[in-house]
Amino acid sequence: MRELRLPAPALRGGQANLVLAGFSATGKTSAGVLAAELLGMPFVDLDQLAERRLGSSLPEVFLTLGEKRFRELEAELLGEAARLSGTVIATGGGAVLHREFATLAGGAVAVVLTAPPEEIEERLGDPATRPLVASAPGPRIRELLAERALAYSAAGTAVDTTGKSIQEVAGLVADRYRAQANDKAQRVTVSGPHAEYPVLVGEGTLDRLDGLLRSQLPKAGRVVVVSDQAVTDSAGALVGETLRTAGREVLTAAVGRGEASKQIAAVTELWDRFQALAVDRGDVIVAVGGGAGLDAIGFAAATWARGIPWVTVPTTILAMVDASIGGKVAIDRGGAKNSVGAFHQPQAVVCDPSLLLTLPASLARDGLAEVVKSAVLASPLLLDALVQARPAGEGLPPHLGWLIEQTVRIKAAYVAADPEDLGLRQSLNLGHTYAHGLEAASDYLVPHGRAVAIGLVAAARLGVSLGLTEEDLPAQLRGALDRIGLLETLPSMDRARVRAALLLDKKWRRGEPAFVVPVRGGAALVSGIDLDFALEPFWELLAEASREDPELTAGPAQAPAGSGPAPR
Ligand SMILES: NC(=O)c1ccc[n+]([C@@H]2O[C@H](COP(=O)([O-])OP(=O)(O)OC[C@H]3O[C@@H](n4cnc5c(N)ncnc54)[C@H](O)[C@@H]3O)[C@@H](O)[C@H]2O)c1
Structure with missing residues (x-):
């Protein structure tokens, strides 16, 4: 057997994470859950994940496997969390001491929840459930807070939780995120030796299509909106309307439905339409459809006038996460899928999940x-x-x-x-x-x-x-x-x-x-x-x-x- 290892590459871009740090009982989990709801973001708790991975509660883990094993896993989980975007992440009390915390917090909005030692002691309740302080809660809490003081102050912006309800803390944390999350929100950049283009992901990103065209293709003339027939009256019409409202001259064309469009006859029809509209390299094609439609429209764009710039607006999940990114375009021939094609990178991709509402559940x-x-x-x-x-x-x-x-x-x-x-x-x-x-x-x-x-x-x-x-x-x-x-x-x-x-x-x-x-x-x-x-x-x-x-x-x-x- 021969084996070639293919390690996962580093992940970049997307919406900033919201990272919550702080001593035990400062409310990272409960405020985190509520803040995630307020922000409409998913929530993960790294201590709970550690418990699931190790198959027992943290006090048991500390007793049976020891703190060292827990810290190793904690470092691993911090590294894994740094691969996420747009997520509210609650970390364990000692997480700030790991090198990996800095990686997670870099590019994220990091908030450190604080409380005075006596309030922490009161909130902790039964010390037996907190292995690090069980022996002498008051003194141990003070000792650990002192040990970690520098790390907490470097970890992020402090939010004092003293005397506040969890709802109040969550509100403050969510406000902090809204104020600090950078404008790279929802943008992922695909870069390569021959092309670099943005992919916008999120509800409402269709509204940013015109701005995207202006920045990516400042000299573009007319826009030809080419859509899969299944979405011509829905997503296709919406795209056309958005661009017309922005003052653009918009022409339209359609290709068949789904896989049926990936035929040379359908592409020939598109070429005919491009000829009739006198489409040239100064124009831009906006392709609207599922993976099949994008493949066919992209192939027509790649070949007409030796390549017309194009932008994709995918309308299926598969097209958003796969077919619209990477520049592969193709049609089927002689019963063989994707046998004739080209590489033609789009200038931009807009993935707006609101376009998926018309999608049948099985396709989703x-x-x-x-x-x-x-x-x-x-x-x-x-x-x-x-x-x-x-x-x-x-x-x-x-x-x-x-x-x-x-x-x-x-x-x-x-x-x-x-x-x-x-x-x-x-x-x-x-x-x-x-x-x-x-x-x-x-x-x-x-x-x-x-x-x-x-x-x-x-x-x-x-x-x-x-x-x-x-x-x-x-x-x-x-x-x-x-x-x-x-x-x-x-x-x-x-x-x-x-x-x-x-x-x-x-x-x-x-x-x-x-x-x-x-x-x-x-x-x-x-x-x-x-x-x-x-x-x-x-x-x-x-x-x-x-x-x-x-x-x-x-x-x-x-x-x-x-x-x-x-x-x-
Ligand atoms: N180029 C690439 O890198 C790449 C990668 C993966 C897959 N693909 C190709 O993608 C194709 C599969 O894509 P797919 O799964 O998106 O299927 P699809 O494009 O065939 O779409 C499935 C059906 O849904 C319809 N449809 C599309 N959007 C809709 C919407 N919003 N509402 C209602 N109906 C809608 C289409 O007309 C079609 O009938 C295959 O041809 C595959 O070869 C290409």
């Missing part, structure tokens, strides 16, 4: 599979949030904008690290080798997101059997995917047909099967392994299906000729 769930994939690769606390999330039901999950922002930051980091998709970006194929086999063998009846979900668990199980992946990851993943509703039913598939489809994938990799498996801190590309061994976890998973979905059941026919896998 599908897109969330990519969120889970990104979390596994590059953000353990995002994965934790997905594992802990309430079942999504039929609606969109809470904090959707946040989920999208985390995933955009991850995709942007991989694209920046490997703009031409020659190395590290292969990590993003996690789960996709299995998924492509499943999709192709079902004649694309199995939706992409559901196929990726199955592929992710299979890849994690393969990683465990190769000794590369943490043992509890497959179960965690199942939990997260179940909550989203992506594993509700598993398809019944003919193994020979799936195997045949996977073998087509093999050809794409020059004769050798290669699988991406998750490893701590990233992924590994493994090759030189027996295909049947690699397929074992996949068959196991399909066999475990408790219920079968007749709609997704594909018969034992041969794999369709030429239905090659999709190069991502």
